[in-house]
Amino acid sequence: MTKRVGMEIAFAAAEAAALCRIDVIAAYPITPNTHIPEHLSDIVADGRLDAEFICVESEHSALSACCGASGVGARVFTATSSQGLMFMGEVIPIVSAMRLPVVMAIGNRALSGPINIWNDHSDIMWQRDEGWISLFASNGQEVVDMIIQSFKIAEHRDVMLPLNINLDGFQLTHVVEPMLFPDQGEVDRFLPEYKPYAALHPDHVVSMGTLGLPEIFTEAMKAKDMALINSKKVILKIWKEWEEQFGRKYEPIEAYKTEGSRILLLTMGSMDETAEAAIDELHKRKISAGLLKLKLWRPFPSEELRKAVKGAKVLAVMDRAVSFGGASGPVGAEIRSALYDEPDRPLIINEIIGLGGRDVTLEDFIQIAEKAAMAEKKKPKEAYEIYGVRGS
């Protein structure tokens, strides 16, 4: 039976992973994700979950241990943030190249320096091109749901890819929220036992992590790209199954009051719900604005985006990271690229906001909607701006 529980979201993430009957956890603490593995170690130590908790000496070892454990056919979970994700960096593309369905929660935090432990998206943007499926949660309920969905998606025979769930550091990891928890029976009904495509075993010889010479490397990269592109079909199917069983709907891009809107805002993560409140306020002021919440970052839902922006005149894209010296913010560049060939694309403005834990408020989104309305009349000179920066 589903139960409503009030809990810190990081703890809820750990509870959700435990409900998935994970076999191995290898993790190293780093703020703000720490409570996720910490609570999992409690769950294992209390005997509530029969799993191996590997205390490693670094994040590089954490993901390496996950890679090995997944290679022998274990269901594997880990979590990290910021510098920890960077320290995993060497192993990140290897896990996806080996097609191992490791699931990782990322408590998003700014990359140093200056050293900063608070939220933005520079950690995940830094590793976006490494072949992992990447989801963004707006709230605690989505974190719980996405973790349970993740194992089913990642382990599906037509996917076999690692997956990360992004939850904003502090804004989500440390917030106490009421969440609906399915019971073990319901999770077991949704999530079948993991049956690996291949597992390292003395009786069944297989080589994993092989050398790829120039004669084969291009084809190997094409195969990896197609695996990620093709995973979208399975993600959509599993989200449909989730909706049928649990009644909560998931889409690559969720639209909020977009019908007939001239102005659209696009956000990711914990900004989503603040932006929703701003849209309600704008509607009270008779301003025609809607919101797109991007949930699926990789594989990028280009087709859904093209449909979602139809009819809009201006699209204001929020980025929570800087692509230093780049053409736009990382999300801005992606969206411009996806829409460039559309004959009736909206004008795009790109606002870099909420860096290193700076609050993103309802008033900020109202101002951005006003900027978007102005941009419709007079196109801004710059492709992006760092919103709210002091000094003109």
Add this chain to the structure above:
Amino acid sequence: MADKKWPETWQEINPGCMVFRPGNAREYHTGSWRAKRPVYDFSKCIKCGICYIFCPEGCISQDADGYFVADLDYCKGCGICAHECWTGAITMVEEGKP
């Protein structure tokens, strides 16, 4: 299949580039990378086996007469054997030259 060293198209690659047939590395002749090959003067060879010990490829073995010779299917021509040989019995000769 015997002469096919790698999958032709991306669709033919096993997921994760996994290899299920053990021992197939021997079918890949790394000797094709060689620029120079070892040439032996058996009149100088004392059959000590120092070349066999130092060969990083492990491609040297003794022939029926007890001489140590490289398997040119796998010898990459690094020349370590020639460098180590006590008696100067091994000369590295450019491929294509007699």
